[in-house]
Amino acid sequence: MTSDTLTHPDKLRDQPAAPKLPLTSLLALTMVSFVVILTEVLPAGLLPQLAASLDSSQSVMGQLISIYALGSVLAAIPLAAATQGVGRRTLLLTSLAGFVIANTITALSTSLALIFVARFLGGVAAGLAWAMLVGYAARMVAPQHKGRAIAIAMAGTPLALTVGIPLGTYVGNLVGWRIAFGALSALAALLMLWIVLRLPALRAIPGQQRQSVAQVFALPGVRTVLAVLLLYVVTHNLLYTYIAPLVTLAGLAPRVDFLLALFGGAALLSLLLVGTLVDRWLRQLVMASTGLFLVACVMLALWPGVQAVVYVAIAIWGLAFGGAATLFVTSLSNASGPGQDVAQSMMTTVWNLAIFAGSVVGGMLLGHFGAGSFAWAATATLCLTLLIIWRSRAQFYWRGAASRAPGQSG
Structure with missing residues:
Protein backbone atom coordinates (compact mmCIF):
# COMPACT_ATOMS: atom_id res chain seq x y z
CA MET A 1 0.00 0.00 0.00
CA THR A 2 1.66 3.23 -1.15
CA SER A 3 1.46 6.59 0.58
CA ASP A 4 -0.10 7.97 -2.61
CA THR A 5 -2.94 5.49 -2.33
CA LEU A 6 -3.43 6.30 1.34
CA THR A 7 -3.78 10.03 0.80
CA HIS A 8 -5.82 10.06 -2.43
CA PRO A 9 -9.24 8.45 -2.16
CA ASP A 10 -9.88 9.01 -5.88
CA LYS A 11 -7.75 5.91 -6.47
CA LEU A 12 -10.85 3.97 -5.46
CA ARG A 13 -13.20 5.48 -8.05
CA ASP A 14 -15.03 2.76 -9.91
CA GLN A 15 -15.63 4.58 -13.18
CA PRO A 16 -13.95 7.23 -15.37
CA ALA A 17 -14.44 10.73 -14.07
CA ALA A 18 -17.33 12.48 -15.76
CA PRO A 19 -16.76 16.02 -17.09
CA LYS A 20 -19.82 17.23 -15.18
CA LEU A 21 -21.08 16.54 -11.69
CA PRO A 22 -23.60 13.66 -11.60
CA LEU A 23 -26.24 15.85 -9.99
CA THR A 24 -29.05 13.29 -10.00
CA SER A 25 -26.91 10.84 -8.06
CA LEU A 26 -25.49 13.49 -5.71
CA LEU A 27 -28.96 14.85 -4.96
CA ALA A 28 -29.95 11.35 -3.87
CA LEU A 29 -27.18 11.59 -1.28
CA THR A 30 -28.48 15.05 -0.31
CA MET A 31 -31.81 13.41 0.47
CA VAL A 32 -30.06 10.72 2.52
CA SER A 33 -28.51 13.37 4.78
CA PHE A 34 -31.90 15.12 4.89
CA VAL A 35 -33.63 11.93 6.10
CA VAL A 36 -30.88 11.20 8.65
CA ILE A 37 -31.09 14.66 10.27
CA LEU A 38 -34.87 14.98 10.07
CA THR A 39 -35.32 11.57 11.69
CA GLU A 40 -33.00 12.64 14.50
CA VAL A 41 -34.48 16.00 15.39
CA LEU A 42 -38.16 15.77 14.37
CA PRO A 43 -39.20 14.83 17.95
CA ALA A 44 -37.93 18.24 19.12
CA GLY A 45 -40.74 19.99 17.25
CA LEU A 46 -43.40 17.56 18.46
CA LEU A 47 -42.60 17.12 22.15
CA PRO A 48 -46.00 18.25 23.51
CA GLN A 49 -47.92 15.96 21.15
CA LEU A 50 -45.63 13.00 21.84
CA ALA A 51 -45.88 13.48 25.58
CA ALA A 52 -49.66 13.76 25.57
CA SER A 53 -50.18 10.81 23.23
CA LEU A 54 -47.78 8.45 25.04
CA ASP A 55 -48.76 9.57 28.54
CA SER A 56 -45.30 10.81 29.43
CA SER A 57 -43.43 14.06 30.05
CA GLN A 58 -41.71 16.31 27.54
CA SER A 59 -38.39 15.75 29.30
CA VAL A 60 -38.70 12.01 28.71
CA MET A 61 -39.74 12.56 25.10
CA GLY A 62 -36.62 14.67 24.65
CA GLN A 63 -34.60 11.53 25.29
CA LEU A 64 -35.88 10.16 21.97
CA ILE A 65 -33.20 12.39 20.44
CA SER A 66 -30.57 11.30 22.97
CA ILE A 67 -31.16 7.58 22.36
CA TYR A 68 -30.84 8.18 18.60
CA ALA A 69 -27.50 9.95 19.13
CA LEU A 70 -26.36 7.11 21.39
CA GLY A 71 -27.08 4.59 18.63
CA SER A 72 -24.93 6.61 16.22
CA VAL A 73 -22.06 6.97 18.69
CA LEU A 74 -21.96 3.26 19.56
CA ALA A 75 -22.44 1.90 16.04
CA ALA A 76 -20.63 4.25 13.64
CA ILE A 77 -17.01 3.12 14.09
CA PRO A 78 -17.51 -0.65 14.47
CA LEU A 79 -19.98 -0.83 11.58
CA ALA A 80 -17.77 1.22 9.28
CA ALA A 81 -14.78 -1.00 10.04
CA ALA A 82 -16.75 -4.24 9.72
CA THR A 83 -18.52 -3.44 6.44
CA GLN A 84 -15.60 -2.29 4.29
CA GLY A 85 -16.03 -5.44 2.17
CA VAL A 86 -19.70 -4.76 1.39
CA GLY A 87 -20.80 -2.98 -1.79
CA ARG A 88 -21.47 0.67 -1.07
CA ARG A 89 -24.94 0.88 -2.62
CA THR A 90 -26.06 -2.28 -0.84
CA LEU A 91 -24.84 -0.79 2.42
CA LEU A 92 -26.61 2.51 1.80
CA LEU A 93 -29.86 0.71 1.01
CA THR A 94 -29.50 -1.29 4.22
CA SER A 95 -29.12 1.94 6.16
CA LEU A 96 -32.24 3.43 4.58
CA ALA A 97 -34.16 0.24 5.31
CA GLY A 98 -33.25 0.85 8.94
CA PHE A 99 -34.89 4.28 8.74
CA VAL A 100 -38.02 2.83 7.14
CA ILE A 101 -38.32 0.27 9.95
CA ALA A 102 -37.50 2.71 12.76
CA ASN A 103 -39.88 5.44 11.61
CA THR A 104 -42.67 2.96 10.82
CA ILE A 105 -42.45 1.47 14.32
CA THR A 106 -42.42 4.97 15.80
CA ALA A 107 -45.51 5.92 13.78
CA LEU A 108 -47.51 2.79 14.66
CA SER A 109 -46.45 1.69 18.13
CA THR A 110 -48.26 2.60 21.33
CA SER A 111 -45.42 1.20 23.45
CA LEU A 112 -42.95 3.84 24.62
CA ALA A 113 -40.31 1.17 25.24
CA LEU A 114 -40.64 -0.12 21.66
CA ILE A 115 -40.41 3.41 20.29
CA PHE A 116 -37.16 3.92 22.22
CA VAL A 117 -35.80 0.69 20.70
CA ALA A 118 -36.83 1.93 17.24
CA ARG A 119 -35.10 5.25 17.84
CA PHE A 120 -31.92 3.47 18.86
CA LEU A 121 -32.14 1.42 15.63
CA GLY A 122 -32.55 4.66 13.70
CA GLY A 123 -29.40 5.98 15.34
CA VAL A 124 -27.50 2.85 14.31
CA ALA A 125 -28.71 3.35 10.73
CA ALA A 126 -27.59 6.98 10.92
CA GLY A 127 -24.11 6.01 12.09
CA LEU A 128 -23.79 3.67 9.11
CA ALA A 129 -25.10 6.29 6.66
CA TRP A 130 -22.81 9.08 7.87
CA ALA A 131 -19.78 6.77 7.72
CA MET A 132 -20.18 6.16 3.99
CA LEU A 133 -21.98 9.22 2.62
CA VAL A 134 -18.88 11.33 2.08
CA GLY A 135 -16.86 8.52 0.53
CA TYR A 136 -19.71 7.75 -1.85
CA ALA A 137 -19.89 11.34 -3.06
CA ALA A 138 -16.10 11.64 -3.41
CA ARG A 139 -15.77 8.44 -5.44
CA MET A 140 -18.38 9.48 -8.02
CA VAL A 141 -16.47 12.52 -9.29
CA ALA A 142 -13.09 13.65 -10.53
CA PRO A 143 -10.62 14.69 -7.78
CA GLN A 144 -10.93 18.38 -8.59
CA HIS A 145 -14.69 18.22 -7.91
CA LYS A 146 -14.54 16.23 -4.67
CA GLY A 147 -15.22 19.12 -2.31
CA ARG A 148 -18.20 20.33 -4.33
CA ALA A 149 -19.64 16.80 -4.47
CA ILE A 150 -19.30 16.48 -0.69
CA ALA A 151 -20.98 19.86 -0.22
CA ILE A 152 -23.96 18.72 -2.30
CA ALA A 153 -24.23 15.46 -0.37
CA MET A 154 -24.09 17.31 2.97
CA ALA A 155 -26.62 19.96 1.91
CA GLY A 156 -29.43 17.85 3.31
CA THR A 157 -28.36 18.79 6.84
CA PRO A 158 -29.15 22.54 6.70
CA LEU A 159 -32.19 21.81 4.53
CA ALA A 160 -33.54 19.48 7.19
CA LEU A 161 -32.93 22.05 9.92
CA THR A 162 -34.33 25.08 8.07
CA VAL A 163 -37.11 23.46 5.99
CA GLY A 164 -37.68 19.89 7.17
CA ILE A 165 -38.19 20.58 10.87
CA PRO A 166 -40.69 23.46 10.42
CA LEU A 167 -42.57 21.43 7.78
CA GLY A 168 -42.54 18.25 9.87
CA THR A 169 -43.72 20.19 12.91
CA TYR A 170 -46.52 21.78 10.88
CA VAL A 171 -47.67 18.40 9.56
CA GLY A 172 -47.49 16.91 13.05
CA ASN A 173 -49.59 19.72 14.49
CA LEU A 174 -52.07 19.58 11.61
CA VAL A 175 -52.72 15.83 11.28
CA GLY A 176 -50.82 14.23 14.17
CA TRP A 177 -47.26 13.25 14.97
CA ARG A 178 -47.77 9.65 13.79
CA ILE A 179 -48.57 10.89 10.28
CA ALA A 180 -45.38 12.97 10.32
CA PHE A 181 -43.21 9.95 11.16
CA GLY A 182 -45.14 7.80 8.69
CA ALA A 183 -44.44 10.35 5.95
CA LEU A 184 -40.76 10.30 6.86
CA SER A 185 -40.77 6.50 6.56
CA ALA A 186 -42.42 6.74 3.12
CA LEU A 187 -39.81 9.31 2.06
CA ALA A 188 -37.01 6.90 3.03
CA ALA A 189 -38.70 4.10 1.05
CA LEU A 190 -39.01 6.30 -2.05
CA LEU A 191 -35.39 7.31 -1.64
CA MET A 192 -34.41 3.63 -1.72
CA LEU A 193 -36.07 3.36 -5.14
CA TRP A 194 -34.26 6.50 -6.34
CA ILE A 195 -30.94 5.03 -5.24
CA VAL A 196 -31.59 1.70 -6.98
CA LEU A 197 -32.44 3.50 -10.22
CA ARG A 198 -29.91 6.33 -10.26
CA LEU A 199 -26.99 5.76 -7.90
CA PRO A 200 -23.94 3.90 -9.29
CA ALA A 201 -23.18 0.65 -7.50
CA LEU A 202 -19.67 1.40 -6.26
CA ARG A 203 -17.62 -1.65 -5.38
CA ALA A 204 -16.49 -2.52 -1.89
CA ILE A 205 -13.08 -1.37 -0.70
CA PRO A 206 -10.51 -3.91 -1.95
CA GLY A 207 -9.08 -6.16 0.75
CA GLN A 208 -5.53 -4.86 0.41
CA GLN A 209 -6.73 -1.27 0.95
CA ARG A 210 -8.95 -1.89 3.99
CA GLN A 211 -7.65 -0.37 7.19
CA SER A 212 -8.40 -0.91 10.83
Whole structure:
Protein backbone atom coordinates (compact mmCIF):
# COMPACT_ATOMS: atom_id res chain seq x y z
CA MET A 1 0.00 0.00 0.00
CA THR A 2 1.66 3.23 -1.15
CA SER A 3 1.46 6.59 0.58
CA ASP A 4 -0.10 7.97 -2.61
CA THR A 5 -2.94 5.49 -2.33
CA LEU A 6 -3.43 6.30 1.34
CA THR A 7 -3.78 10.03 0.80
CA HIS A 8 -5.82 10.06 -2.43
CA PRO A 9 -9.24 8.45 -2.16
CA ASP A 10 -9.88 9.01 -5.88
CA LYS A 11 -7.75 5.91 -6.47
CA LEU A 12 -10.85 3.97 -5.46
CA ARG A 13 -13.20 5.48 -8.05
CA ASP A 14 -15.03 2.76 -9.91
CA GLN A 15 -15.63 4.58 -13.18
CA PRO A 16 -13.95 7.23 -15.37
CA ALA A 17 -14.44 10.73 -14.07
CA ALA A 18 -17.33 12.48 -15.76
CA PRO A 19 -16.76 16.02 -17.09
CA LYS A 20 -19.82 17.23 -15.18
CA LEU A 21 -21.08 16.54 -11.69
CA PRO A 22 -23.60 13.66 -11.60
CA LEU A 23 -26.24 15.85 -9.99
CA THR A 24 -29.05 13.29 -10.00
CA SER A 25 -26.91 10.84 -8.06
CA LEU A 26 -25.49 13.49 -5.71
CA LEU A 27 -28.96 14.85 -4.96
CA ALA A 28 -29.95 11.35 -3.87
CA LEU A 29 -27.18 11.59 -1.28
CA THR A 30 -28.48 15.05 -0.31
CA MET A 31 -31.81 13.41 0.47
CA VAL A 32 -30.06 10.72 2.52
CA SER A 33 -28.51 13.37 4.78
CA PHE A 34 -31.90 15.12 4.89
CA VAL A 35 -33.63 11.93 6.10
CA VAL A 36 -30.88 11.20 8.65
CA ILE A 37 -31.09 14.66 10.27
CA LEU A 38 -34.87 14.98 10.07
CA THR A 39 -35.32 11.57 11.69
CA GLU A 40 -33.00 12.64 14.50
CA VAL A 41 -34.48 16.00 15.39
CA LEU A 42 -38.16 15.77 14.37
CA PRO A 43 -39.20 14.83 17.95
CA ALA A 44 -37.93 18.24 19.12
CA GLY A 45 -40.74 19.99 17.25
CA LEU A 46 -43.40 17.56 18.46
CA LEU A 47 -42.60 17.12 22.15
CA PRO A 48 -46.00 18.25 23.51
CA GLN A 49 -47.92 15.96 21.15
CA LEU A 50 -45.63 13.00 21.84
CA ALA A 51 -45.88 13.48 25.58
CA ALA A 52 -49.66 13.76 25.57
CA SER A 53 -50.18 10.81 23.23
CA LEU A 54 -47.78 8.45 25.04
CA ASP A 55 -48.76 9.57 28.54
CA SER A 56 -45.30 10.81 29.43
CA SER A 57 -43.43 14.06 30.05
CA GLN A 58 -41.71 16.31 27.54
CA SER A 59 -38.39 15.75 29.30
CA VAL A 60 -38.70 12.01 28.71
CA MET A 61 -39.74 12.56 25.10
CA GLY A 62 -36.62 14.67 24.65
CA GLN A 63 -34.60 11.53 25.29
CA LEU A 64 -35.88 10.16 21.97
CA ILE A 65 -33.20 12.39 20.44
CA SER A 66 -30.57 11.30 22.97
CA ILE A 67 -31.16 7.58 22.36
CA TYR A 68 -30.84 8.18 18.60
CA ALA A 69 -27.50 9.95 19.13
CA LEU A 70 -26.36 7.11 21.39
CA GLY A 71 -27.08 4.59 18.63
CA SER A 72 -24.93 6.61 16.22
CA VAL A 73 -22.06 6.97 18.69
CA LEU A 74 -21.96 3.26 19.56
CA ALA A 75 -22.44 1.90 16.04
CA ALA A 76 -20.63 4.25 13.64
CA ILE A 77 -17.01 3.12 14.09
CA PRO A 78 -17.51 -0.65 14.47
CA LEU A 79 -19.98 -0.83 11.58
CA ALA A 80 -17.77 1.22 9.28
CA ALA A 81 -14.78 -1.00 10.04
CA ALA A 82 -16.75 -4.24 9.72
CA THR A 83 -18.52 -3.44 6.44
CA GLN A 84 -15.60 -2.29 4.29
CA GLY A 85 -16.03 -5.44 2.17
CA VAL A 86 -19.70 -4.76 1.39
CA GLY A 87 -20.80 -2.98 -1.79
CA ARG A 88 -21.47 0.67 -1.07
CA ARG A 89 -24.94 0.88 -2.62
CA THR A 90 -26.06 -2.28 -0.84
CA LEU A 91 -24.84 -0.79 2.42
CA LEU A 92 -26.61 2.51 1.80
CA LEU A 93 -29.86 0.71 1.01
CA THR A 94 -29.50 -1.29 4.22
CA SER A 95 -29.12 1.94 6.16
CA LEU A 96 -32.24 3.43 4.58
CA ALA A 97 -34.16 0.24 5.31
CA GLY A 98 -33.25 0.85 8.94
CA PHE A 99 -34.89 4.28 8.74
CA VAL A 100 -38.02 2.83 7.14
CA ILE A 101 -38.32 0.27 9.95
CA ALA A 102 -37.50 2.71 12.76
CA ASN A 103 -39.88 5.44 11.61
CA THR A 104 -42.67 2.96 10.82
CA ILE A 105 -42.45 1.47 14.32
CA THR A 106 -42.42 4.97 15.80
CA ALA A 107 -45.51 5.92 13.78
CA LEU A 108 -47.51 2.79 14.66
CA SER A 109 -46.45 1.69 18.13
CA THR A 110 -48.26 2.60 21.33
CA SER A 111 -45.42 1.20 23.45
CA LEU A 112 -42.95 3.84 24.62
CA ALA A 113 -40.31 1.17 25.24
CA LEU A 114 -40.64 -0.12 21.66
CA ILE A 115 -40.41 3.41 20.29
CA PHE A 116 -37.16 3.92 22.22
CA VAL A 117 -35.80 0.69 20.70
CA ALA A 118 -36.83 1.93 17.24
CA ARG A 119 -35.10 5.25 17.84
CA PHE A 120 -31.92 3.47 18.86
CA LEU A 121 -32.14 1.42 15.63
CA GLY A 122 -32.55 4.66 13.70
CA GLY A 123 -29.40 5.98 15.34
CA VAL A 124 -27.50 2.85 14.31
CA ALA A 125 -28.71 3.35 10.73
CA ALA A 126 -27.59 6.98 10.92
CA GLY A 127 -24.11 6.01 12.09
CA LEU A 128 -23.79 3.67 9.11
CA ALA A 129 -25.10 6.29 6.66
CA TRP A 130 -22.81 9.08 7.87
CA ALA A 131 -19.78 6.77 7.72
CA MET A 132 -20.18 6.16 3.99
CA LEU A 133 -21.98 9.22 2.62
CA VAL A 134 -18.88 11.33 2.08
CA GLY A 135 -16.86 8.52 0.53
CA TYR A 136 -19.71 7.75 -1.85
CA ALA A 137 -19.89 11.34 -3.06
CA ALA A 138 -16.10 11.64 -3.41
CA ARG A 139 -15.77 8.44 -5.44
CA MET A 140 -18.38 9.48 -8.02
CA VAL A 141 -16.47 12.52 -9.29
CA ALA A 142 -13.09 13.65 -10.53
CA PRO A 143 -10.62 14.69 -7.78
CA GLN A 144 -10.93 18.38 -8.59
CA HIS A 145 -14.69 18.22 -7.91
CA LYS A 146 -14.54 16.23 -4.67
CA GLY A 147 -15.22 19.12 -2.31
CA ARG A 148 -18.20 20.33 -4.33
CA ALA A 149 -19.64 16.80 -4.47
CA ILE A 150 -19.30 16.48 -0.69
CA ALA A 151 -20.98 19.86 -0.22
CA ILE A 152 -23.96 18.72 -2.30
CA ALA A 153 -24.23 15.46 -0.37
CA MET A 154 -24.09 17.31 2.97
CA ALA A 155 -26.62 19.96 1.91
CA GLY A 156 -29.43 17.85 3.31
CA THR A 157 -28.36 18.79 6.84
CA PRO A 158 -29.15 22.54 6.70
CA LEU A 159 -32.19 21.81 4.53
CA ALA A 160 -33.54 19.48 7.19
CA LEU A 161 -32.93 22.05 9.92
CA THR A 162 -34.33 25.08 8.07
CA VAL A 163 -37.11 23.46 5.99
CA GLY A 164 -37.68 19.89 7.17
CA ILE A 165 -38.19 20.58 10.87
CA PRO A 166 -40.69 23.46 10.42
CA LEU A 167 -42.57 21.43 7.78
CA GLY A 168 -42.54 18.25 9.87
CA THR A 169 -43.72 20.19 12.91
CA TYR A 170 -46.52 21.78 10.88
CA VAL A 171 -47.67 18.40 9.56
CA GLY A 172 -47.49 16.91 13.05
CA ASN A 173 -49.59 19.72 14.49
CA LEU A 174 -52.07 19.58 11.61
CA VAL A 175 -52.72 15.83 11.28
CA GLY A 176 -50.82 14.23 14.17
CA TRP A 177 -47.26 13.25 14.97
CA ARG A 178 -47.77 9.65 13.79
CA ILE A 179 -48.57 10.89 10.28
CA ALA A 180 -45.38 12.97 10.32
CA PHE A 181 -43.21 9.95 11.16
CA GLY A 182 -45.14 7.80 8.69
CA ALA A 183 -44.44 10.35 5.95
CA LEU A 184 -40.76 10.30 6.86
CA SER A 185 -40.77 6.50 6.56
CA ALA A 186 -42.42 6.74 3.12
CA LEU A 187 -39.81 9.31 2.06
CA ALA A 188 -37.01 6.90 3.03
CA ALA A 189 -38.70 4.10 1.05
CA LEU A 190 -39.01 6.30 -2.05
CA LEU A 191 -35.39 7.31 -1.64
CA MET A 192 -34.41 3.63 -1.72
CA LEU A 193 -36.07 3.36 -5.14
CA TRP A 194 -34.26 6.50 -6.34
CA ILE A 195 -30.94 5.03 -5.24
CA VAL A 196 -31.59 1.70 -6.98
CA LEU A 197 -32.44 3.50 -10.22
CA ARG A 198 -29.91 6.33 -10.26
CA LEU A 199 -26.99 5.76 -7.90
CA PRO A 200 -23.94 3.90 -9.29
CA ALA A 201 -23.18 0.65 -7.50
CA LEU A 202 -19.67 1.40 -6.26
CA ARG A 203 -17.62 -1.65 -5.38
CA ALA A 204 -16.49 -2.52 -1.89
CA ILE A 205 -13.08 -1.37 -0.70
CA PRO A 206 -10.51 -3.91 -1.95
CA GLY A 207 -9.08 -6.16 0.75
CA GLN A 208 -5.53 -4.86 0.41
CA GLN A 209 -6.73 -1.27 0.95
CA ARG A 210 -8.95 -1.89 3.99
CA GLN A 211 -7.65 -0.37 7.19
CA SER A 212 -8.40 -0.91 10.83
CA VAL A 213 -9.62 1.85 13.13
CA ALA A 214 -6.14 2.10 14.67
CA GLN A 215 -4.47 2.39 11.25
CA VAL A 216 -6.82 5.16 10.13
CA PHE A 217 -6.47 7.03 13.42
CA ALA A 218 -2.68 6.96 13.01
CA LEU A 219 -2.74 8.50 9.51
CA PRO A 220 -1.16 11.98 9.29
CA GLY A 221 -3.79 14.65 9.80
CA VAL A 222 -6.67 12.52 11.04
CA ARG A 223 -6.11 13.35 14.71
CA THR A 224 -5.54 17.04 13.91
CA VAL A 225 -8.77 17.41 11.93
CA LEU A 226 -10.77 15.51 14.57
CA ALA A 227 -9.32 17.72 17.33
CA VAL A 228 -10.25 20.89 15.43
CA LEU A 229 -13.71 19.47 14.76
CA LEU A 230 -14.23 18.62 18.43
CA LEU A 231 -13.31 22.11 19.64
CA TYR A 232 -15.34 23.84 16.92
CA VAL A 233 -18.52 21.79 17.44
CA VAL A 234 -18.33 21.94 21.24
CA THR A 235 -18.15 25.73 20.94
CA HIS A 236 -21.06 25.87 18.49
CA ASN A 237 -23.31 23.70 20.63
CA LEU A 238 -22.37 25.56 23.80
CA LEU A 239 -23.86 28.69 22.22
CA TYR A 240 -26.63 27.13 20.12
CA THR A 241 -28.11 25.00 22.91
CA TYR A 242 -28.30 28.00 25.23
CA ILE A 243 -29.06 30.69 22.69
CA ALA A 244 -32.20 31.76 24.58
CA PRO A 245 -30.42 32.79 27.81
CA LEU A 246 -27.56 34.21 25.74
CA VAL A 247 -29.75 36.65 23.80
CA THR A 248 -31.85 37.41 26.87
CA LEU A 249 -28.88 39.54 27.99
CA ALA A 250 -29.86 41.94 25.19
CA GLY A 251 -33.59 41.65 25.86
CA LEU A 252 -34.13 39.52 22.76
CA ALA A 253 -35.78 36.48 24.34
CA PRO A 254 -39.03 37.09 22.39
CA ARG A 255 -37.00 37.18 19.16
CA VAL A 256 -35.27 33.81 19.46
CA ASP A 257 -37.27 32.39 16.54
CA PHE A 258 -36.18 35.27 14.30
CA LEU A 259 -32.55 34.96 15.43
CA LEU A 260 -32.58 31.24 14.63
CA ALA A 261 -34.03 32.02 11.19
CA LEU A 262 -31.30 34.64 10.70
CA PHE A 263 -28.68 32.09 11.69
CA GLY A 264 -30.20 29.50 9.33
CA GLY A 265 -30.33 31.89 6.39
CA ALA A 266 -26.70 32.89 6.86
CA ALA A 267 -25.76 29.21 7.19
CA LEU A 268 -27.44 28.35 3.88
CA LEU A 269 -25.60 31.20 2.16
CA SER A 270 -22.36 29.90 3.66
CA LEU A 271 -23.02 26.40 2.36
CA LEU A 272 -23.55 27.72 -1.16
CA LEU A 273 -20.30 29.71 -1.03
CA VAL A 274 -18.30 26.82 0.40
CA GLY A 275 -19.69 24.39 -2.16
CA THR A 276 -18.49 26.69 -4.93
CA LEU A 277 -15.03 27.46 -3.53
CA VAL A 278 -13.99 24.44 -1.43
CA ASP A 279 -12.08 22.59 -4.14
CA ARG A 280 -9.68 25.50 -4.61
CA TRP A 281 -9.66 27.38 -1.31
CA LEU A 282 -10.13 24.71 1.37
CA ARG A 283 -7.39 25.92 3.71
CA GLN A 284 -8.42 29.56 3.43
CA LEU A 285 -12.07 28.69 4.00
CA VAL A 286 -11.29 26.64 7.12
CA MET A 287 -9.36 29.56 8.58
CA ALA A 288 -12.05 32.05 7.51
CA SER A 289 -14.80 29.95 9.08
CA THR A 290 -12.97 29.69 12.39
CA GLY A 291 -11.91 33.33 12.28
CA LEU A 292 -15.44 34.60 11.59
CA PHE A 293 -16.80 32.43 14.39
CA LEU A 294 -14.18 33.94 16.71
CA VAL A 295 -15.15 37.47 15.66
CA ALA A 296 -18.80 36.73 16.42
CA CYS A 297 -17.90 35.39 19.87
CA VAL A 298 -15.73 38.41 20.68
CA MET A 299 -18.61 40.69 19.71
CA LEU A 300 -21.00 38.75 21.97
CA ALA A 301 -18.45 38.80 24.81
CA LEU A 302 -17.76 42.54 24.64
CA TRP A 303 -21.28 43.83 23.87
CA PRO A 304 -23.73 41.18 25.09
CA GLY A 305 -26.44 43.74 25.86
CA VAL A 306 -26.41 45.66 22.56
CA GLN A 307 -29.18 44.34 20.32
CA ALA A 308 -27.67 45.51 17.02
CA VAL A 309 -24.40 43.79 17.87
CA VAL A 310 -26.21 40.56 18.75
CA TYR A 311 -28.05 40.54 15.40
CA VAL A 312 -24.81 41.06 13.47
CA ALA A 313 -22.92 38.50 15.56
CA ILE A 314 -25.60 35.83 15.03
CA ALA A 315 -25.47 36.43 11.27
CA ILE A 316 -21.66 36.18 11.25
CA TRP A 317 -21.84 33.02 13.35
CA GLY A 318 -24.27 31.44 10.85
CA LEU A 319 -22.04 32.46 7.96
CA ALA A 320 -19.09 30.83 9.72
CA PHE A 321 -20.87 27.63 10.65
CA GLY A 322 -22.95 26.85 7.55
CA GLY A 323 -20.17 25.31 5.50
CA ALA A 324 -18.05 24.04 8.41
CA ALA A 325 -19.19 20.43 8.15
CA THR A 326 -18.25 20.33 4.46
CA LEU A 327 -14.84 21.84 5.20
CA PHE A 328 -13.97 19.40 7.97
CA VAL A 329 -15.38 16.40 6.10
CA THR A 330 -13.32 17.28 3.01
CA SER A 331 -10.16 17.76 5.09
CA LEU A 332 -10.71 14.44 6.85
CA SER A 333 -11.29 12.75 3.49
CA ASN A 334 -7.97 14.17 2.27
CA ALA A 335 -6.18 12.86 5.36
CA SER A 336 -7.71 9.37 5.43
CA GLY A 337 -7.66 8.26 1.78
CA PRO A 338 -9.18 4.77 1.28
CA GLY A 339 -9.86 4.71 5.02
CA GLN A 340 -12.26 7.64 4.68
CA ASP A 341 -15.37 5.61 5.58
CA VAL A 342 -13.76 4.58 8.86
CA ALA A 343 -12.52 8.15 9.39
CA GLN A 344 -16.00 9.56 8.76
CA SER A 345 -17.40 7.16 11.35
CA MET A 346 -14.89 8.66 13.78
CA MET A 347 -16.17 12.10 12.80
CA THR A 348 -19.76 10.99 13.47
CA THR A 349 -18.73 9.81 16.93
CA VAL A 350 -16.73 12.96 17.71
CA TRP A 351 -19.54 15.21 16.43
CA ASN A 352 -22.14 13.56 18.67
CA LEU A 353 -19.80 13.63 21.66
CA ALA A 354 -19.19 17.32 20.98
CA ILE A 355 -22.94 17.98 21.00
CA PHE A 356 -23.18 16.26 24.36
CA ALA A 357 -20.12 18.06 25.75
CA GLY A 358 -21.32 21.46 24.55
CA SER A 359 -24.65 21.09 26.30
CA VAL A 360 -23.00 19.86 29.53
CA VAL A 361 -20.36 22.59 29.61
CA GLY A 362 -22.97 25.21 28.79
CA GLY A 363 -25.18 24.02 31.62
CA MET A 364 -22.29 24.21 34.07
CA LEU A 365 -21.33 27.72 32.92
CA LEU A 366 -24.93 28.91 33.13
CA GLY A 367 -25.35 27.52 36.62
CA HIS A 368 -22.10 28.89 38.04
CA PHE A 369 -21.29 32.05 36.06
CA GLY A 370 -24.40 33.02 34.10
CA ALA A 371 -25.09 33.40 30.38
CA GLY A 372 -22.50 36.17 30.11
CA SER A 373 -19.75 33.56 30.40
CA PHE A 374 -20.73 31.69 27.24
CA ALA A 375 -19.08 33.99 24.72
CA TRP A 376 -15.88 34.30 26.77
CA ALA A 377 -15.54 30.51 27.00
CA ALA A 378 -16.27 30.22 23.27
CA THR A 379 -13.64 32.84 22.49
CA ALA A 380 -10.98 30.96 24.43
CA THR A 381 -11.84 27.66 22.77
CA LEU A 382 -11.81 29.15 19.27
CA CYS A 383 -8.43 30.79 19.88
CA LEU A 384 -7.04 27.32 20.58
CA THR A 385 -8.82 25.95 17.50
CA LEU A 386 -7.39 28.64 15.26
CA LEU A 387 -3.92 28.06 16.69
CA ILE A 388 -4.06 24.36 15.79
CA ILE A 389 -5.21 25.17 12.26
CA TRP A 390 -2.52 27.85 11.82
CA ARG A 391 0.28 25.57 12.99
CA SER A 392 -0.78 22.81 10.59
CA ARG A 393 -1.82 25.10 7.72
CA ALA A 394 0.85 23.82 5.31
CA GLN A 395 -0.27 20.19 5.55
CA PHE A 396 -1.81 18.48 2.51
CA TYR A 397 -5.14 17.71 4.16
CA TRP A 398 -6.06 21.41 4.45
CA ARG A 399 -5.52 21.92 0.70
CA GLY A 400 -8.34 21.82 -1.84
CA ALA A 401 -8.21 19.19 -4.57
CA ALA A 402 -7.93 21.74 -7.37
CA SER A 403 -5.03 23.51 -5.65
CA ARG A 404 -3.18 20.19 -5.53
CA ALA A 405 -3.64 19.49 -9.22
CA PRO A 406 -0.51 19.30 -11.39
CA GLY A 407 0.82 22.66 -12.38
CA GLN A 408 -1.13 24.58 -9.77
CA SER A 409 0.06 25.92 -6.47
CA GLY A 410 -1.70 25.69 -3.12
